[in-house]
Amino acid sequence: MNKEYLNLIFSGFLFITFTFAIIESITFSKLAQFFPLYISIAGSALTFIYLISQIYIVYKQKVENVKQFNISLLKPLRYIGWVIGYLILIYIGGLMLATAIFLALFLTIESRMSYLQTSISILIVLFGVTLLSYALDIYWPTNLLGF
Structure with missing residues (x-):
């Protein structure tokens, strides 16, 4: 497994974690949900953007048949x-x-x-x-x- 795929796995884990935090923070009271909800939304949005960009990079490298090394x-x-x-x-x-x-x-x-x-x-x-x-x-x- 190469470095790019491992990066995708870790980024996917972070995206799932932030998304789960959004779902959980919605159940909090209005005053308690302010901080975790907005931090989770920001984290989820940023990791989603990063994940999409990494998928594009991996796809582009796969098309170009770049030599990959194992990690x-x-x-x-x-x-x-x-x-x-x-x-x-x-x-x-x-x-x-x-x-x-x-x-x-x-x-x-x-x-x-x-x-x-x-x-x-x-x-x-x-x-x-x-x-x-x-x-x-x-x-x-x-x-x-x-x-």
């Missing part, structure tokens, strides 16, 4: 797993805890950052999310752990 399917699936794992962490432990755990794991495993760089990155991101939450008066819903 393992596991690498894109691993990143899809990171996204799904982050969403599960948010559902179980909430946004702040999930973000801290996700960044700690992702930055040390995938990016191979040092523990100091990872800690600084986590603090900056958590500070930024907290600051934006207070500035925009965003209420984060409770999670399975209750906080």
Whole structure:
């Protein structure tokens, strides 16, 4: 399987995720659906445009019979797993805890950052999310752990 097809699979996954988020956010109350609905619509529209452009590129390359090289399917699936794992962490432990755990794991495993760089990155991101939450008066819903 070549790189372009794997890119199509990942882009399709993102499009399906954003579309599912649109459907789910419609069921929220009017006040609660504002942020997730519009972000999901924007994400779905942009990934759809990107997906169509990538399909065109793959079709054009197939017509031209460009030499293709093989790539393992596991690498894109691993990143899809990171996204799904982050969403599960948010559902179980909430946004702040999930973000801290996700960044700690992702930055040390995938990016191979040092523990100091990872800690600084986590603090900056958590500070930024907290600051934006207070500035925009965003209420984060409770999670399975209750906080």
